[in-house]
Amino acid sequence: MSGVALPATHRGDGTGWGTALGLALVVLGWELAARALTGSYVLAAPSQIIAWLIENRALMLRALGETIGNAAAGFVLGNLAALVLAGIALAWPSSQRIVTGVALVVFCLPLVATGPILRVIFGPGDGPQVALAALAVYYTTLIPLLVGLRAAPATWFDLIASYGRGRVSALIHVRLMASLPYLFAGLQIAAPAAFLGAMVGEFTGAERGMGVLTIRAMRALDVEMTWALATVATAVAIVAYLAIGALARRVLKDAPPIILAPPRAEGAEAGPLHHLLSLAAVAAAIVALWGGAIALFDLNPFFAKGPDDVLRALIWAPNAADLRASLGVALGETAVFLLPGYLAGLAAGAGLAILFVLAPAVAGTAMPLAIALRSVPIVTTAPLIVLLLGRGATGTIVLVAIMVFFPTLVACIHGLRQAPGQVIDVFDSYAAGRLQRLLRVRIPAMLPAFFAAARMGVPASVLAVTVVEWLATGAGLGSLMALSASLSDYTLLWSAVALTAALSALGYAGVGLIEARILRIYAPEQLV
Amino acid sequence: MTQKLRLTRRGLMATGAAGLGAATLGFSPRAARAQTQVALQLSWLHSAQFAGSYIAQDRGFWAEEGLEVALLPGGPNAPVEPPVVSGTALVGISAADYTAAAVEQGAPFKILGVAMQENPFVIASLPANPVNTPADLVGKRIGMALANTPVLQALCTLNDVDINEIEIIPTQYSAQPLLSGEVDCLLCWETDLPVSMAIEGIESVTMLMADHGYALHSQTYIATEDSLANRRAELVGLMRGEVRGWDAYRADTDAAAALTLEMFPDAGLELETQQLQAERQVPLMFSELTDANGFGWWSDETVAANIETLALLGRTVTPDLWDRSILEEVHGA
Numbered sequence: 049m050s051g052v053a054l055p056a057t058h059r060g061d062g063t064g065w066g067t068a069l070g071l072a073l074v075v076l077g078w079e080l081a082a083r084a085l086t087g088s089y090v091l092a093a094p095s096q097i098i099a100w101l102i103e104n105r106a107l108m109l110r111a112l113g114e115t116i117g118n119a120a121a122g123f124v125l126g127n128l129a130a131l132v133l134a135g136i137a138l139a140w141p142s143s144q145r146i147v148t149g150v151a152l153v154v155f156c157l158p159l160v161a162t163g164p165i166l167r168v169i170f171g172p173g174d175g176p177q178v179a180l181a182a183l184a185v186y187y188t189t190l191i192p193l194l195v196g197l198r199a200a201p202a203t204w205f206d207l208i209a210s211y212g213r214g215r216v217s218a219l220i221h222v223r224l225m226a227s228l229p230y231l232f233a234g235l236q237i238a239a240p241a242a243f244l245g246a247m248v249g250e251f252t253g254a255e256r257g258m259g260v261l262t263i264r265a266m267r268a269l270d271v272e273m274t275w276a277l278a279t280v281a282t283a284v285a286i287v288a289y290l291a292i293g294a295l296a297r298r299v300l301k302d303a304p305p306i307i308l309a310p311p312r313a314e315g316a317e318a319g320p321l322h323h324l325l326s327l328a329a330v331a332a333a334i335v336a337l338w339g340g341a342i343a344l345f346d347l348n349p350f351f352a353k354g355p356d357d358v359l360r361a362l363i364w365a366p367n368a369a370d371l372r373a374s375l376g377v378a379l380g381e382t383a384v385f386l387l388p389g390y391l392a393g394l395a396a397g398a399g400l401a402i403l404f405v406l407a408p409a410v411a412g413t414a415m416p417l418a419i420a421l422r423s424v425p426i427v428t429t430a431p432l433i434v435l436l437l438g439r440g441a442t443g444t445i446v447l448v449a450i451m452v453f454f455p456t457l458v459a460c461i462h463g464l465r466q467a468p469g470q471v472i473d474v475f476d477s478y479a480a481g482r483l484q485r486l487l488r489v490r491i492p493a494m495l496p497a498f499f500a501a502a503r504m505g506v507p508a509s510v511l512a513v514t515v516v517e518w519l520a521t522g523a524g525l526g527s528l529m530a531l532s533a534s535l536s537d538y539t540l541l542w543s544a545v546a547l548t549a550a551l552s553a554l555g556y557a558g559v560g561l562i563e564a565r566i567l568r569i570y571a572p573e574q575l576v
Numbered sequence: 577m578t579q580k581l582r583l584t585r586r587g588l589m590a591t592g593a594a595g596l597g598a599a600t601l602g603f604s605p606r607a608a609r610a611q612t613q614v615a616l617q618l619s620w621l622h623s624a625q626f627a628g629s630y631i632a633q634d635r636g637f638w639a640e641e642g643l644e645v646a647l648l649p650g651g652p653n654a655p656v657e658p659p660v661v662s663g664t665a666l667v668g669i670s671a672a673d674y675t676a677a678a679v680e681q682g683a684p685f686k687i688l689g690v691a692m693q694e695n696p697f698v699i700a701s702l703p704a705n706p707v708n709t710p711a712d713l714v715g716k717r718i719g720m721a722l723a724n725t726p727v728l729q730a731l732c733t734l735n736d737v738d739i740n741e742i743e744i745i746p747t748q749y750s751a752q753p754l755l756s757g758e759v760d761c762l763l764c765w766e767t768d769l770p771v772s773m774a775i776e777g778i779e780s781v782t783m784l785m786a787d788h789g790y791a792l793h794s795q796t797y798i799a800t801e802d803s804l805a806n807r808r809a810e811l812v813g814l815m816r817g818e819v820r821g822w823d824a825y826r827a828d829t830d831a832a833a834a835l836t837l838e839m840f841p842d843a844g845l846e847l848e849t850q851q852l853q854a855e856r857q858v859p860l861m862f863s864e865l866t867d868a869n870g871f872g873w874w875s876d877e878t879v880a881a882n883i884e885t886l887a888l889l890g891r892t893v894t895p896d897l898w899d900r901s902i903l904e905e906v907h908g909a
Contacts, residue, residue: 250651268846351657519652
């Protein structure tokens with residue numbers, strides 16, 4: 049593989065020093081900023097954080113052990129679920145739309161709603177923490193995995209076929225191998241997400257852990273403790289990210305293949321009718337799962353509202369118009385933040401990935417910062433960003449963009465690396481410049497990964513905006529859901545949940561349509 | 577090591593603490609004696625806010641009643657009502673407005689006891705720009721969760737203040753927006769954000785909403801009608817332990833705060849904060865009424881005042897939301 053910017057590794061001594069210098073400057077800037085903002089109680093200086101950590105190391109280690117344990121359990125379970133779902137989608141290609149559709153909707157379920165229900169299902173203990181960590185990761189692994197399982201040249205499949213072997217051999221010898229880079233990209237994104245999921249799970253009533261301490265610290269105005277927790281959470285996420293990256297480099301030795309996929313077979317073209325049918329199938333599967341889960345876990349109808357309850361409340365009930373109106377207002381407030389944040393996050397992620405390729409030296413400093421930015425718990429950064437940017441639109445939009453940009457960045461870096469070595473060699477032999485190689489080889493190679501990230505970004509941005517609304521800005525759908533839960537208006541809560549999930553799924557489908565048009569040109573093997 | 581000993585001594589705590597692992601593995605901690613296991617769902621994370629219950633646990637008040645009580649912590653995403661409705665918890669710590677809302681939605685709850693006679697909501701401000709009376713709110717920026725708008729509306733109605741003259745700024749629940757000057761005052765509890773500020777050495781002015789007509793029972797004990805009909809003995813035992821625990825708490829709030837830290841070393845609590853919180857809670861929980869009749873009591877007059885406040889919050893309830901039969905049995909014995 050030729051010299052694509054890799055995140056913060058495989059670097060000569062020169063760049064290593066550059067990285068160290070860059071990071072030192074960042075820490076210095078942080079220290080100065082914290083000292084300037086002392087009276088605002090939003091940011092602690094690195095020196096204060098270190099002092100706090102030394103003083104309270106026993107407490108911190110116990111909390112860290114608890115949360116890491118839950119996050120690790122959730123990481124394993126969630127990724128196993130992703131593997132199983134990808135296997136199902138591959139074994140029965142016609143099921144893929146339903147599998148991904150259902151997986152998407154489940155991923156879109158807002159924490160405000162799922163947390164208390166998981167607590168009732170699991171009872172006291174760490175069940176909800178593990179479950180929320182698993183829910184935070186399975187989808188971001190599933191989607192890249194599905195892309196990767198198809199990222200193989202047709203000639204390889206022909207070779208398998210010429211030996212008279214079938215789909216199982218193709219799966220083992222071709223698809224799994226081809227999917228590994230994408231799987232690792234997914235796992236890298238999943239590691240910080242699992243940790244945050246476990247932390248948020250502790251909001252549902254836990255005895256101990258990093259999330260418990262974070263709530264405590266914020267209420268107690270303990271800025272040192274708040275940022276010490278955030279720093280440790282971030283460090284854990286970075287270590288997990290780098291460890292998976294290192295593992296990936298040990299495993300992935302082969303250069304990516306040239307994929308010259310044939311155009312799609314005739315007749316397989318999915319018409320509008322087909323789209324509608326699969327949409328209906330997803331909706332039917334969701335409704336069945338929804339009602340089935342309530343019956344299976346014998347959830348009390350006081351707080352567990354089924355599809356029929358929600359439909360009745362939205363359509364037939366005497367006050368249905370009021371309910372629709374309040375949902376509509378909240379949706380409007382949310383959309384104003386969501387769309388710009390989503391687009392800004394995508395642009396920033398892809399742009400930064402490309403910048404890293406053009407200027408590898410920048411990556412050394414910027415990549416750890418990018419990981420850090422995504423890994424700092426949003427509850428900690430939200431007050432700082434709100435203070436700096438105000439409680440208006442900008443603050444929320446930036447927070448949403450941060451949640452979207454990191455998965456996009458990671459996916460795009462991996463995608464840029466999928467540029468086939470042989471094609472790069474051809475460009476080299478013509479002495480083509482960096483920019484030419486970027487425009488004609490790397491960006492086209494990046495597109496499948498970019499679109500996978502853009503699709504993942506839909507639910508991620510919805511989750512981000514509802515969490516920010518719930519915890520910081522107090523407007524929109526996130527706030528409406530928190531309010532309805534505290535007032536036991538579970539019909540309103542479930543209606544809001546259904547609306548959120550449905551809109552996320554539609555947004556996802558919308559991105560999918562754009563994706564299909566573009567990949568038809570650049571990566572037709574991805575179109576099933 | 578001490579931690580371990582303590583866990584065995586307080587068999588109860590094992591349900592909550594060690595039960596973390598046990599529950600997921602599918603076995604429950606063995607019962608030391610033939611005791612009935614019940615759970616009390618707290619409304620927030622462990623802190624001195626519930627120290628009376630910790631005393632009941634620690635001194636074996638519940639064990640004497642034949643009960644093994646698990647204290648389930650709450651949190652920002654842990655509403656109390658679902659575990660009580662579904663039977664995970666026998667009793668939950670709620671508040672009259674939340675209980676009324678849940679009953680309106682079909683939950684069969686009754687209020688068995690009232691821990692906070694006076695509502696803990698305050699308007700907190702800084703001395704340089706104080707809010708001493710509701711009229712002072714005019715022209716101010718108040719930081720609060722939008723969810724609490726009905727609370728502010730009720731206060732305004734009670735005191736003839738036009739809520740449109742107040743600028744509501746939705747904020748996270750923290751004193752930070754007040755200190756950084758983003759808002760002039762906060763809607764919060766007497767016992768949390770002002771305590772945090774005091775510990776940080778920041779003087780604040782608090783206006784207790786209960787002093788301005790906002791009569792609303794808080795930290796109320798709720799149970800389902802079904803439990804009231806079929807699990808009376810357990811309810812009486814649990815409430816008797818609570819009453820004894822809170823009486824002991826009142827006698828020495830510093831000891832109660834110390835016990836809180838001892839029992840929950842992982843909660844990240846500071847002794848000084850807990851002591852101040854425990855102390856500030858006392859005037860809200862104990863009154864002439866409770867001195868005369870015992871902890872948790874209410875009178876027809878306080879219930880009538882609550883019903884009026886609830887009406888301002890848009891909740892229509894009748895006095896039979898409160899069921900005094902359990903407390904009568906506790907205090908009669």
